[in-house]
């Protein structure tokens with residue numbers, strides 16, 4: 145099969161590699177589309193190695209058709225149209241993953257649309273609702289609101305009754321977030337977000353913050369949290385260290401959670417996928433939730449597709465087609 149291979153100079157090439165075969169609890173998927181995640185940029189740069197045992201090929205999600213089944217797999221059949229959360233390997237013609245990490249392509253969705261769903265809806269649902277235990281009515285602050293994760297998170301919060309404040313990089317992104325259901329927002333290029341969020345949330349503060357920025361947002365985040373609030377840190381785009389006023393944690397009973405999806409156990413990911421299937425996936429058929437796709441590229445243009453994501457100009461996902469080769 146062919147896959148994207150990273151050469152020593154970090155350039156990307158669509159080349160022949162060995163085809164993976166499924167283990168007893170796995171499926172093989174003939175990939176028709178995959179999507180780019182920030183983690184792919186870091187892995188390509190040598191800063192984010194795949195977890196032990198995972199494919200070294202880039203790609204954390206895909207959509208396609210099941211092409212082979214492990215001996216223990218009964219819930220899927222060859223030819224089923226699926227999308228999947230992957231620990232790696234999505235930038236390829238065939239990928240292997242545990243059968244329990246696979247979801248059906250929602251009715252009427254193209255493979256490109258389906259490839260834009262698993263990673264961002266899993267990340268948003270996991271962190272806002274399973275890690276932070278956000279309850280209906282509680283306010284949520286989303287940083288990078290127009291990102292892939294952010295645009296999924298806004299939709300989930302809108303549907304589940306959680307008012308959302310976003311921080312974003314420009315006015316067009318803010319307008320898009322407001323159209324998706326955010327209540328208010330702030331341009332990060334216009335200075336600190338703290339006073340704007342305080343004006344929106346009032347003296348109580350926000351219950352949940354989903355933060356891919358880390359270091360340089362940490363102190364403001366802590367000051368904005370309500371009592372019993374949760375700060376879930378999912379990325380370090382703004383650095384990995386910050387001063388901590390332990391007193392504020394204590395007095396407000398704040399929980400700071402570090403969360404990565406990729407390195408979780410297969411069983412933990414399977415639990416998450418099962419919840420997505422029952423609690424989120426039906427919303428794609430009814431139109432409650434939708435994929436937000438900024439751009440589509442053929443996988444042979446992976447360089448340009450990744451540069452698009454790295455530019456910080458994208459809204460939602462950048463997907464790559466694998467079938468048009």
Ligand SMILES: NC(=O)c1ccc[n+]([C@@H]2O[C@H](COP(=O)([O-])OP(=O)(O)OC[C@H]3O[C@@H](n4cnc5c(N)ncnc54)[C@H](OP(=O)(O)O)[C@@H]3O)[C@@H](O)[C@H]2O)c1
Nearest residue numbers: 182267288291292293312313356378379381403404405456
């Ligand atoms: N821990 C996990 O399990 C997990 C899973 C998935 C994603 N993530 C993380 O979540 C984040 C979003 O992922 P994604 O794939 O949805 O990203 P994305 O669509 O590429 O969007 C990222 C956005 O972040 C903003 N940004 C970039 N640098 C920033 C900085 N220094 N400070 C503040 N904002 C900055 C930019 O938007 P603006 O200019 O509009 O602010 C950029 O467009 C990434 O950090 C990613 O690594 C973590």
